[in-house]
Amino acid sequence: MYVRNLKVSNNPLLRCAVLMLMVIVMLPWLLVTSASAAAADEQTKPVSAAGGAVYIVEAKKTVEAGLESFLKRAYKEAVEANAERVVLVLNTFGGRVDSAEGIGELIRTSKVPTTVFVEGKAVSAGTYIALNAEHIVMQPGSTIGAAAVVDGSGELIDNPKTISFWTGEMMEAARLHGRNPDYAAAMTDVNASIELKEIGRNKASGDILTLTATEAEKAGYADHVADSVQDTIQWLGLEGRTQIPIEPSWAENVASWLTSPVIVTLLLILGIAGIAIEMLMPGFGVPGIIGIASFILFFFGHYVAGFAGQESVLLFVLGLVLLVSELFIPSFGILGTLGAISLVSGVVTASHDAVTALYALLIAFVAATIIVYVMAKKFSHRGIWNKFILRDKLSTEQGYVSNPSRDTLVGRTGITLSPLRPAGAVDLDGERLDVVTDGRFIGAGISVVIVTVEGARIVVKETNPSHNE
Template sequence: MKQVRVLIYFILMAAGIFMLLPAGAADTHNSVVYTVPVEETVERGLSAFLERAVEEAEEAGADHIIFEMNTPGGRVDAAGDIARTIRESEIDTTAFVVQEALSAGAYISLNADQIIMEPGTEMGSAQVIDGSGNAAETKAQSAWLANMRNAASQNDRDPVYAEAMADPSVVIEELNVGEGELLTLTAAEAEEVGYAEAVLDSREEVLSFLGLEDAEVVEFELSPAEQIARIVTHPVIIPILLSIGGLGLVLELYSPGFGIPGILGAGSLFLFFFGHTVAGFAGWEALILFIVGAGLLALEVFSPSFGIFGILGIGAVLTSLILSSFSTVNILISFVVALLVTIAGMVLLMKYADRAGPMKRVVLQDATTSEQGYLSNETRTDLDGAEGTAVTVLRPAGTGQFGEERLDVVSEGGYIEQGRKIKVISSRGSRVVVREID
C-alpha cells in the first residue's frame, strides 16, 4: 500500500513538472520587433506599403513596430489612411524620428503609442496646403485641426501644441511661437512638452529604452514593385503618364511599324495600371475595360461609325481610369490634361508631318499628277492643222470626219453647217477646236 502511495505521488509530481514546461519555454521565447521606414512624400503608395507592413507584423506575431520617420509630409488623405492603420493595429507602435516628421509626417507620428526622436531632428509645421501652395479653405483646415488635436489627445499629449503645428493663429509663448507662425518642435522641445518620450541616438538605444534589446529585429522594406507604385501614383506623375501614353499612341499612327512612340505610349499606360494595381487601387477589371475602350477608339479611326465607337471608347477608357484611381477629381483633371496634350499633338502632326504607317489605310497618299504619268485624256498634237468635213451641224459642238477617223469637235464659236470643210486649230486633251475653211 505504501509503494502504491509513493507511486501516485511520483506521477503527480511528474505531471506538475510537465505542465510547467510550456510556460518556461514561453519565457525563453525572443520578442519580435518590426522596423518600417516612413520616407519621402506621404502618398497613396506609402499608405499601401505601411498597411502591408502592419498586416505582416500582426500575422508574424510581432511584439512591437517601430516606424522610422523621415518625411516632409504629403497628401492629407493618405496620411489619414496611414494614421488609421497605426491606430487600429493590435501591436504597440513607436514613431522614431530619424530626421524630420513634418506636416503629414507629424500627424502620423502623433498616432503612434510613443514618439522617440534623434538629436537634431524636428517635428511639426502641419498646416494644410492646397495644390497652388496656399492655405486650404476653412472647412478643410478645420477638419485637419480636429484630427491633429484628437491624435495628440488619444496618447495623453497636450493638444494645444498639435494645434499650433497646424494653425498659425495659435501663440505658444514659452516656445517663442508668435501669431502667424507654425510650431516646429526640436527633439529637446518635444521631450520638454511631452511630445517625445525620449531623445536617443540610434535604433539600438530605442530597443533598449523599450525593453526589447534582445528582440529579433525584422527590417521591413519596400519591394521593387512598391517602389514603382510610390512613384507612379503620385498626383503629379499621373497626368504625365497619361499624356505620354496618349501622345505616344497617336504618334505611332504616323509611324511605320511599331516603334519608339508606341513603346513609350504603351509603357506609360502599363506603368499607370501596374502602379495602381500594386498600390491596391486597380483590379483586372479596370485594365480589361481600358483595353476594350482603346479597341473601340481604334475601330472608330479605321472603321468610322459616326462617332458611336469613339464615344463608347472614351467612356470605357475614362471609367477604367476612375476605377483605378484613389481620387475621382484628380483622375478627371489628369484625363483632361492628357486629352488636351493628345489633341494638340494630333493637330501638329496633321499640319506638319507626313502621314505614314497605319494612317495610310485611311488617307489617300498618291496624287494623280501629269508629272507622275497620270493623264485623263491624251492630247492629239498630230491633229493640229488637219482638214476634214463636218459630219453633223456644229452648234458649236458636233462631229467631224478627218480621213478615216471621226472625232468630237467644237467650233471656235460660230455655226457650221453639215458638209462644210473644217480645219483643226488646236487640240488639248479631249477638246478639239475647229474652224470653217473655204
C-alpha cells in the first residue's frame, strides 16, 4: 500500500491518525450513499395519482428490527399515497417480541387498514402481528398460533410475569376486531386449560394451540380462506384498484442481516480487536482494514434500518479519537475514560435495543481482549511498547567487552607486593594484580596462589603457610 511508502507504519501517532481519518471519511460517505440510493429507489416506485391503491407488502422473514424498519417505510408510503388498503403477506416462524409489538402498533395506528394474508405460517410473534390487522385471510394448509414466549435457544420461558404479560397482549390484540380472546390465551399460556367449542377440541395444560386455516375460520381467527393474494384482493372487492408491491431494497435486506444479534456481536468483536491490534502493533494492514470495515458495516446496517443517526457516528468517532489520544497524552486516564464512554454511547444509541447492545458490547470486549492478548503474545517483538523500551546492548559480538576474562589465572602463583589485610597487590610474572584473601593476613614478599576469579575479584591464598607472619 502507499501508506508504507509514506512510512506511516514507523510512527504510531500517524498510523492512528490514518485510522481515524478513514473512519471519519468512510462512514459519512457510506451513509450518504445509502440514503441517496434509497431516495432514488423511492422515485422509481409507481404511485397512484388518484389514490385508492392497494399496497402489497411482503413480510416473509423472521420478525426482527430490520423487518420493523422496512414495514415503517412501507406504511409511510401507503399513507402518503392515500392507499385504500395494505395487504400484508405474512410467512414467518416468529421472532423478537419487542419487534412484533412495534409492528402491531404500526398496523393498529395506521390510517390505512390492513388485511393480513397468511402464506404458509404466522406463528409465534407472527400471530400477534396478524391479530392486529382488520382482516386475516389464510392460505389452505397454512397455520397460525404457537405464540408462547421462548428464549434464544427455543426453550419455553416459564416466568409467570412474562407469560401473564404476553398472554394479556395477545388477548387484547384479539379483542381489537372481535376475535375470541380465549384462543389467543390458548396459543400463549402453556399452563392454561381452555375449552374451545368452535373447533371441537380443548386446549389442555402443557399444550400450545396452533390452528389450521380451516380451524381458524371456524374460530373466527380467519375471515376467509384464499389461494393467493389476488384472490384475497378479489374477496375484499378491490380487484379494480392499482396494485403497488413493496419489497425490501437491497440495502434493507443487507441491513436486516447486519442488525441481527449474532452479526452485530461478530462485527463488534472484529472491529474492537482489529483496531486494537493495529494500534498496538506496527504496520498498517489487514487488522486495521478489518476493524474499520466491521464498524462501517455496523453503522451502515443500523443507519439503513433507521436506528442510527449522525450523532451515533460522531459519538463513536469521538470515542476512538479520545482513546488514541490517551496513548500519547498523559491525562491520568481521563481521556481514556471519556473515550470509552463516548464509544459505548455511539454503539448503544445506534442500536434498536440498548440492553441487547450492551450485552453484545460486553461479549465483544471480552472476546476481543482474548484475541488481542493472543496476538500480542505471538508478536510481542513488534508491539508499540517496544518504542518505550531500551533494547540496545553492547555485546561481545559487536566488539564490546566489559571486563577481560581472567579465568585462566586460577592456579598461577605470584609474590605479594604489599601485606594483604585482606586486600593488597601481587606481582604475577611482572604484572601487578589487585587481590584479596579469604580473610587471613598475608605479609609482603610471600608466595601466593590464585584460587578463585569472580569477575574483577581475584582470591589468593598462601602457598606455604609456614611463612605466614
